[in-house]
Amino acid sequence: MTPQNTMKKYERALASQDWGLVEPLLHKDICVTFSxxxxxxxxxxxxxxxxNFASIKNEKYTISNLHWAHISNTSAVCLYEFNWKGMINGELCSGGGRGTSVLIFEDEQWQIMTEHLGLNAS
Structure with missing residues (x-):
């Protein structure tokens, strides 16, 4: 598996809203920053x-425009755009922004060590 494949799996796992699919892609010391x-x-x-999974029904989640700022044998840094839409309390809602993920290669697998999500700059 490559860091690129890990991010593709992560996108699919988040879109599934199934923690059981998300957790294996995250390092045990994960640090996530949301707004x-x-x-x-x-x-x-x-x-x-x-x-988040419980509050957003029928969510569609995508990661796009990935830019790999760094890739080595043991670490990788990826910047990207994310978008989501789904139903919250019966109303269609959507959002998105920019993200940065740091991945490390440990125990023969790539895992996300940190993720920072923020709004797009105006």
Whole structure:
């Protein structure tokens, strides 16, 4: 598996809204920053992801325009755009922004070590 393949799997896993598919792609010490805070470790990240999954029904999630700023045998940095749309409380909602993910190669697999998501600059 390559870091590029890992990000493709991550996009599909997030779109599935199934934590069981997302978790294997994340490092045990994952750190995720959303607009509402920073979450550290699998326990905190699981909680916020599952909360998002529960609040957004029929979500469509995409990652596009990936730019690999760095790739080595043990680490990779990817910048991208993300978009989502789905139903929240019966209303169609959507959003998106920019993301940065840092991946590391450990225990013979690529895992996301950190993810930072933010709004697009105006």
């Amino acid at each position: 509402n805070g920073t979450y550290k470790g699998l326990h905190e990240v699981k909680s916020v992801f599952e909360s």
